[in-house]
Amino acid sequence: MRTVYVNGEYLPETEAKISIFDRGFLMADGVYEVTSVLDGKLIDFEGHAVRLQRSLDELDMQSACSKEELLEIHRELVRINEIDEGLIYLQVTRGSDGDRDFVFPDPVTTKPTIVLFTQSKPGLADNPAAQKGAKIISIEDIRWGRRDIKTVQLLYPSMGKMMAKAAGCDDAWLIEDGYVTEGTSNNAYFVKNGKIVTRPLSNNILHGITRKAVLRLAAEAQMEIEERLFTIDEAKEADEAFTTSASAFVMPVVEIDGVALGDGSPGPIAQRLREIYLDESRKAAI
CATH class of the missing domain: 3.20.10.10 (D-amino Acid Aminotransferase, subunit A, domain 2)
Structure with a gap:
């Protein structure tokens, strides 16, 4: 069973949950990145982190954590899930402050939702x-x-x-x-x-x-x-x-x-x- 990351917690994938009112679920109001892992190491992490921030900025969406924290989360998921070759999927959504609404929730009172999970893909480089x-x-x-x-x-x-x-x-x-x-x-x-x-x-x-x-x-x-x-x-x-x-x-x-x-x-x-x-x-x- 994989360990995933959801809003500050490392959890078994069967216990990972987000609100049904999350705007990523209701409005596709979210951004993502996929970082490859080869030999247990991250490929082009810096580029993905920079592009993630650009996507967030273009949508007036808050960052869920710092780049340094994001790197640590990636590395910890690689370690816990013993990924040698594979992918790390990262998604940040605007979150939710209550019921469904087309209008963006107040960024002061609403925290973004952040989710990361790994996918083991042996032979990724030798596809x-x-x-x-x-x-x-x-x-x-x-x-x-x-x-x-x-x-x-x-x-x-x-x-x-x-x-x-x-x-x-x-x-x-x-x-x-x-x-x-x-x-x-x-x-x-x-x-x-x-x-x-x-x-x-x-x-x-x-x-x-x-x-x-x-x-x-x-x-x-x-x-x-x-x-x-x-x-x-x-x-x-x-x-x-x-x-x-x-x-x-x-x-x-x-x-x-x-x-x-x-x-x-x-x-x-x-x-x-x-x-x-x-x-x-x-x-x-x-």
Whole structure:
């Protein structure tokens, strides 16, 4: 049985409770982060902590604890649950001061709700899916406009993954005004003639922590990078493609809407970036 963290307490998962009036439950009024664990250490914790604070600030939501306290909670959950490879899910909601209401509760009298739990995933770094590569479909992007805030409003991304599953594929890329925004839970890239192309940061996409690290490592490896809008048709004509996320790192894409990329196997740049990212992340883990 896992030990989880809820509002200052470490509890068996069967004893963890929050109010039915919590705004995270009623309004999806909450934000989250997912931090990977490799070799019992946290990957990119600082980046996740900074992005969490940004999400809270954008929603005028209070912090539940300091960054130092958050680090200690993460480490304690890794220790208690004996996580060698896996994930730590963190969620902060606005909490509740009583009955359901569209109006935000008074921040002076209402404490945010904070929840963390671990997921053990042996073999996370050596995921066989990365050797096979992902097949994706494209779907319309009908999410709200502030995708840069990592909120718990995940119904449509979840539906997108189910659409992909129904089509015999692994994931979906989202299309808005003719251009790819991102994947359902990852940032999207394609490679053409050795150049990595990805959409620039804005309110339209999540400011991926893994994205930032991978682009930095690609630049250090003297790979050519272009941040611009791109269409799904451009991606279909690419030599290779990939996605990045905290839970899948660098995931090669081998097919888009039934069109095989290159020879239909993971491309060399995606594979090299995954190797570099995992190596450097392990060195910097805390």
